[in-house]
Amino acid sequence: MPRPVRAEISPAALRHNLALIRQKAGQAKIWSVVKANAYGHGIDHVWRALQSSDGFALLDLNEAIRLRELGWTGPILLLEGFFEPDDLLLIDRYQLTTAVHSFWQLAAIAAARVQRPIPVYLKVNSGMNRLGFAPERLHAAWREASATPQIGEIILMSHFASADEDAGVAEPMALIGSLTAALRLPHCLANSAATLWHPQTHADWVRPGIVLYGASPSGRWQDIADTGLMPVMRLTSQIIAVQHLQTGARVGYGGRFSAAGPQRIGIVACGYADGYPRQAPSGTPVLVNGVRTGIVGTVSMDMIAVDLTPCPDAQVGSPVELWGPALPVDDVAHAAGTLGYELLSALAPRVPVVTG
Numbered sequence: 001m002p003r004p005v006r007a008e009i010s011p012a013a014l015r016h017n018l019a020l021i022r023q024k025a026g027q028a029k030i031w032s033v034v035k036a037n038a039y040g041h042g043i044d045h046v047w048r049a050l051q052s053s054d055g056f057a058l059l060d061l062n063e064a065i066r067l068r069e070l071g072w073t074g075p076i077l078l079l080e081g082f083f084e085p086d087d088l089l090l091i092d093r094y095q096l097t098t099a100v101h102s103f104w105q106l107a108a109i110a111a112a113r114v115q116r117p118i119p120v121y122l123k124v125n126s127g128m129n130r131l132g133f134a135p136e137r138l139h140a141a142w143r144e145a146s147a148t149p150q151i152g153e154i155i156l157m158s159h160f161a162s163a164d165e166d167a168g169v170a171e172p173m174a175l176i177g178s179l180t181a182a183l184r185l186p187h188c189l190a191n192s193a194a195t196l197w198h199p200q201t202h203a204d205w206v207r208p209g210i211v212l213y214g215a216s217p218s219g220r221w222q223d224i225a226d227t228g229l230m231p232v233m234r235l236t237s238q239i240i241a242v243q244h245l246q247t248g249a250r251v252g253y254g255g256r257f258s259a260a261g262p263q264r265i266g267i268v269a270c271g272y273a274d275g276y277p278r279q280a281p282s283g284t285p286v287l288v289n290g291v292r293t294g295i296v297g298t299v300s301m302d303m304i305a306v307d308l309t310p311c312p313d314a315q316v317g318s319p320v321e322l323w324g325p326a327l328p329v330d331d332v333a334h335a336a337g338t339l340g341y342e343l344l345s346a347l348a349p350r351v352p353v354v355t356g
């Protein structure tokens with residue numbers, strides 16, 4: 001028998017989430033974001049269920065080529081643009097759309113030989129200060145792009161730093177509005193949080209990622225609990241051993257947990273080398289036999305220990321859900337001081353992924 005840890009992907013949940021996001025997005029077209037191997041779910045496992053998307057957005061040329069090889073013929077957007085002029089050969093060959101955030105990229109396109117004009121997402125820095133033309137250079141960039149025959153359609157792109165927080169999108173939206181009033185370009189602005197919570201950002205295209213996978217853009221499950229979004233990944237394993245602790249007995253590396261009284265614990269075949277967060281403290285939620293309990297002691301590379309007090313029927317072979325439909329990844333991430341984004345996208349290559 002193979003080691004029991006595995007990740008089940010639900011195509012039904014993906015289709016459901018995409019349909020729900022389409023309702024929220026109104027007239028806007030949808031780039032389904034599948035960067036980081038579809039947030040850890042596997043591009044191969046998700047793309048068919050997301051085929052009614054208007055396009056797929058990702059970062060890596062290899063992932064874009066993979067999508068083409070799988071049979072996707074629709075639009076593909078490179079969210080970070082390209083990294084050197086030679087990348088334009090592949091962008092042209094595979095008919096990709098690219099973000100452009102710097103003048104050197106405009107110059108590279110103008111110097112390239114292409115079979116057909118490349119559609120370009122001109123990115124403006126609206127306050128996040130990662131990528132994008134400075135607001136005062138946007139018009140110069142747009143003039144240059146418009147005068148470049150190798151560039152086809154031009155769409156304005158920006159990204160929000162705080163669409164999931166109280167600060168919201170008012171400041172960047174005001175800036176974008178003032179900059180683009182004269183340009184009449186289609187816009188693509190919204191990530192998941194803006195798609196859900198700021199309809200004024202929807203414009204022509206939206207770029208949802210995390211919500212397609214049924215996790216919260218804010219990191220708090222309760223923020224999306226009433227939307228109907230469904231978790232797509234279920235990470236499961238089994239109890240492979242049971243220990244009966246006496247009062248004061250310690251568990252795991254460093255003995256950081258000690259039993260307050262006699263206690264049964266289960267050892268689960270899943271550790272940080274599978275993508276379970278090593279920093280998760282005792283008490284981080286986990287389901288055994290469908291019953292919610294908590295982990296005890298330090299997460300090891302290949303194992304965690306769980307308290308079996310609330311599940312007296314549990315034994316070797318009992319099913320364990322680390323996260324999934326019955327235990328939101330956001331709750332596990334919150335306990336570990338991180339986000340569902342990180343846990344999902346850090347699923348380790350050694351975990352078999354199966355489509356449910």
Ligand SMILES: *Cc1c(COP(=O)(O)O)cnc(C)c1O
Nearest residue numbers: 033079159191192207208209210
């Ligand atoms: C990752 C990413 C998105 C999607 O973000 P979510 O918060 O997962 O919806 C959208 N736009 C850009 C530029 C991104 O890098």
